Amino acid sequence: MKHLIWLVAVVLGGTGTAVAADEAPQWPTQDGDVTVVWQEPENYKDVRTGSGVQSRYQNHVFATLGKHLQKRVTPLLQDGDKVTFTVTDLDLAGDVRPSFGRTSNDIRIVKSIYPPRMAFSYQVIDGSGEAIAQGEEDLRDMGFDTRSAGRYQNESLRYEMHMLDDWIRKDLTKQLEQR
Structure with a gap:
């Protein structure tokens, strides 16, 4: 039976399973005043799904966090300002572990x-092309599990959104106000 399923998959799916570089998944890159680039996501520490299709889960994570950055940063910009974020690593709250119950799906355990x-x-460029803020960040929210979910209580990426909000409020906003 396994051989029959494999044979059907090969016949229906084509003769090869390798994906050419130009056919590799293109993760959402938000453009506009706030651009978010997901650089080499295959090397990220943890963007694994507990269940479902991995590429769909990654697409969800990247789109959600990219749109969140756009939503929070855009109001801080003046006319002509552009911001580019280049994400080099991501480790979601929790850790994916195998479940040994009735289901074959893994589960994400969220602990401190x-x-x-x-x-x-990141780099913020003003309308004249001058860099007005830039830097490299390695954010980590060690107290993520002690705060109220607040406005993000129904969001699957609430801990990451809070972490980004804190950085925007404490660091980026101050840099942009000093111009």
Whole structure:
């Protein structure tokens, strides 16, 4: 039976399983005043799904966090300003572990020993093309599990959103106000 399923998969799916570089998944890159680039996501520490299709889960994570950055940063910009974030690593809150129950799906265990972490570089360019803020960040929220979910209580990436909000409020906003 296994051989028959494999044979059907090969016949219906084509003769090869390798994906050419130009056919590799293109993760969402938000453009506009706030651009988010997901650099080499295959090397990220942890963007694994407990169940479902991995590429769909990654697409969800990247789109959600990219849109969140756009939503929070855009109001801080003046006319003509552009921001580029280049994400180099992501480690979601929790850790994916195998479940040994009735289901074959893995589960994400969220405990204080698995904080969210995100590494990225950023650059803010004003309308004249001058860099007005830039840097590299390696954010880690060690107290993520002690705060109220607040406005993100129904969001699957609430811990990561709070972490980004804190950085925007404490660091980026101050840099942009000093111009």
